[in-house]
Amino acid sequence: MIVRRIVRWFDERLGAARFVRTALNKVFPDHWSFMLGELALYSFVILILTGVYLTFFFTPGTKEVVYNGSYAPLKGVSMSQAYESVLRISFDVRAGLVMRQIHHWAALIFVGSIIAHLMRIFFTGAFRRPRELNWMIGVTLLLLAIANGFTGYSLPDDQLSGTGLRIMYSVVISVPVVGVWSAFLVFGGEFPGNEVLTRFFVIHILIVPAAIAILLSAHLAILVRQKHTQFRGPARKERNVVGARLWPTFTAKTLGLFFFVFAVCALLGGLAQINPVWIWGPFQPAAVSAGSQPDWYVGWLEGSLRLLPGWELRAFGHEVPNPFFSGVLLPGITFMLLYAWPFLEGRFTKENREEHHLLDRPRDRPVRTAIGVGALAFYAVLFVAGGNDVLASRFNVSVNLITNILRVSLFVVPAAAAFFTYRLCKELAARSPTAGEPEAPAGAELVVRSPEGGYVDVEEPARTP
Amino acid sequence: MNDEVQERQEKKATSRTALAFGITALASIGLAVTYWFGGQEQIEGSLLAVALGGLGFGFVQVAKHLLPQGPYVEDREALPSSDEDEAAFAADFEQGEGWLSRRGFLLKMLGLAGGAIGIAALFPIRSLGPNPGQSLFRTKWRRGSLVVDEQGEPVAVDTLDVGGALTVFPEGHLEVEDSQTILIRLSREDVVTRPGRELWGPEGYVGFSKVCTHAGCPVGLYQQQFKKLLCPCHQSTFSVPDGAQPTFGPATRSLPQLPLMVDDEGMLRARSDYTEPVGPGFWDRGT
Numbered sequence: 001m002i003v004r005r006i007v008r009w010f011d012e013r014l015g016a017a018r019f020v021r022t023a024l025n026k027v028f029p030d031h032w033s034f035m036l037g038e039l040a041l042y043s044f045v046i047l048i049l050t051g052v053y054l055t056f057f058f059t060p061g062t063k064e065v066v067y068n069g070s071y072a073p074l075k076g077v078s079m080s081q082a083y084e085s086v087l088r089i090s091f092d093v094r095a096g097l098v099m100r101q102i103h104h105w106a107a108l109i110f111v112g113s114i115i116a117h118l119m120r121i122f123f124t125g126a127f128r129r130p131r132e133l134n135w136m137i138g139v140t141l142l143l144l145a146i147a148n149g150f151t152g153y154s155l156p157d158d159q160l161s162g163t164g165l166r167i168m169y170s171v172v173i174s175v176p177v178v179g180v181w182s183a184f185l186v187f188g189g190e191f192p193g194n195e196v197l198t199r200f201f202v203i204h205i206l207i208v209p210a211a212i213a214i215l216l217s218a219h220l221a222i223l224v225r226q227k228h229t230q231f232r233g234p235a236r237k238e239r240n241v242v243g244a245r246l247w248p249t250f251t252a253k254t255l256g257l258f259f260f261v262f263a264v265c266a267l268l269g270g271l272a273q274i275n276p277v278w279i280w281g282p283f284q285p286a287a288v289s290a291g292s293q294p295d296w297y298v299g300w301l302e303g304s305l306r307l308l309p310g311w312e313l314r315a316f317g318h319e320v321p322n323p324f325f326s327g328v329l330l331p332g333i334t335f336m337l338l339y340a341w342p343f344l345e346g347r348f349t350k351e352n353r354e355e356h357h358l359l360d361r362p363r364d365r366p367v368r369t370a371i372g373v374g375a376l377a378f379y380a381v382l383f384v385a386g387g388n389d390v391l392a393s394r395f396n397v398s399v400n401l402i403t404n405i406l407r408v409s410l411f412v413v414p415a416a417a418a419f420f421t422y423r424l425c426k427e428l429a430a431r432s433p434t435a436g437e438p439e440a441p442a443g444a445e446l447v448v449r450s451p452e453g454g455y456v457d458v459e460e461p462a463r464t465p
Numbered sequence: 466m467n468d469e470v471q472e473r474q475e476k477k478a479t480s481r482t483a484l485a486f487g488i489t490a491l492a493s494i495g496l497a498v499t500y501w502f503g504g505q506e507q508i509e510g511s512l513l514a515v516a517l518g519g520l521g522f523g524f525v526q527v528a529k530h531l532l533p534q535g536p537y538v539e540d541r542e543a544l545p546s547s548d549e550d551e552a553a554f555a556a557d558f559e560q561g562e563g564w565l566s567r568r569g570f571l572l573k574m575l576g577l578a579g580g581a582i583g584i585a586a587l588f589p590i591r592s593l594g595p596n597p598g599q600s601l602f603r604t605k606w607r608r609g610s611l612v613v614d615e616q617g618e619p620v621a622v623d624t625l626d627v628g629g630a631l632t633v634f635p636e637g638h639l640e641v642e643d644s645q646t647i648l649i650r651l652s653r654e655d656v657v658t659r660p661g662r663e664l665w666g667p668e669g670y671v672g673f674s675k676v677c678t679h680a681g682c683p684v685g686l687y688q689q690q691f692k693k694l695l696c697p698c699h700q701s702t703f704s705v706p707d708g709a710q711p712t713f714g715p716a717t718r719s720l721p722q723l724p725l726m727v728d729d730e731g732m733l734r735a736r737s738d739y740t741e742p743v744g745p746g747f748w749d750r751g752t
Binding site: 025027173190193250269270291318322326355357403 | 504717
């Protein structure tokens, strides 16, 4: 009764009952891989919640102060206000450290789930017409997430983040013509610059999160307008969506997922130490330690900086220095290809003349799947190269040998991975004769070991709806 | 599945959910108590995880066992609007557009105004930073600068043994990033690393810019045995006796060498600033 009255009150003022009812009945197809985007959404919510708390205590200042907090080893050490306030959050603000660590873990999960979501969309062809726009918004969100991760871990002004900033500054000044000016405008002068922390703070807590929130809303609005894609299966057609309704079943399920994501972040934040800046120490420009690695999602860029041999361009009294190729050109090409992929593929397959709402199985698109796996292998090798010094000391071999092996692997491994994937797709597709038919049952193959010791393929009976 | 079995399963799911929510309540109380008594991050994180996990488990139970499962089928209407709608939209839009295009002069003036205000709005960006000018070409080293270590202590001829290395700055400019220099003593005789540098290495002391010519990290690791400097960031390796020429890794240029001299009191001083820009390359470096 009370619900009816509240509904009446709002409806008399907004006239929204019919619209909201349609929204409540929206159908969500059920597949585990559809949760990856939700993971990203929920880690963003956790980032906002914990991040707002941290802003109440963080000071983005470069002014030198002498530490006098409760962490004994650094007592009397002179450091920036920023670093001092991070120590205060970690040791003297009650619940501060757990908030900080949940925030950092959630950031790692945020970027990770965006990339996993992107891979799901890529390998199932969910980016095809009419979803090219949402694909491009998603790629932009990935870019923004990486940017916010980098600005975020630069803020504490510890030794590690200072090293990261120094490298970023060098990459910016490597840009032809405008590089040096851009770096001076961003850093407020020559490195280390007095302004960079204040600016990164504004970028990190306002500009990028606002952009993410706006684009995320657009991402979801377009999703609702276009409705979900779905895998092939009984009764699933291009012209319908089969699944659970938003209200109440899907709401309960997705709330459950939200709380699970938050629970995992809380557990990690409480038990797994992350970025212990008090061990790195305050930033000193003349110091650096071996084993300086960025957060994982910047690892591929770190690796490309390490793998590229000493090449650069010099002509007419100008030069394009080495970090430009590994730090600007490579990520530039990477994201251009990501943005362009739906159109590139559409041009080659001529499939963009009609809408696609049923998803591909990766095996049914061997070329796309092989290209995707090859690209992943390429970035995986770069990521490994970002830790070449760690590998060298762990396995007690020369870092030069590891680097040379990885330089070769950067081309060999992706080619091999792509070839192997292509063959595997062909093989799998050949063994599932129902592939490609819209009404295909969700059949799977099993390899069963017989009592005599041989192996036989057994086709699992199709599940009935 | 008959009704009785289903009813029993629902009952079980209901009690599991209730239990989970109860655990959440208990863990939350524990969380508040922990905070009250001074807080402890491992306990806080674990209790928060249990509290949130209870909610998560409960909601999943509800979704899987207590709510309608479907599957529901929703029709997907075509995305494009009907031809009439599209035509009507175009017509409505052209009312305004047509008005504008008939007034080409106004449109041009509007473009001029918009462009001008846009460009004017860019000018304040200039306030963000100073003109780079010569700042990337010079450091704080000057003719006669006293060489001091990281504590500000002057470096004398006998400060380092052969094979020793030390990070130094010009006196009065401690911790200035672009002036950091690595001082190495190679032998007891004057050292010439390159033709033209006959006077730069008195008593075996050579000084090189500590800012890596690749990406600017401090080239902090001196491998005494091989007389090599290694950058820990990207593993560029520089051979000290050859004028810190790169032998491995992404660096393309030698570390600039600081011309040194020994004054009458046996103290190390700079002969001049570096003779080329230190640190990573840039467009106008002028190679």
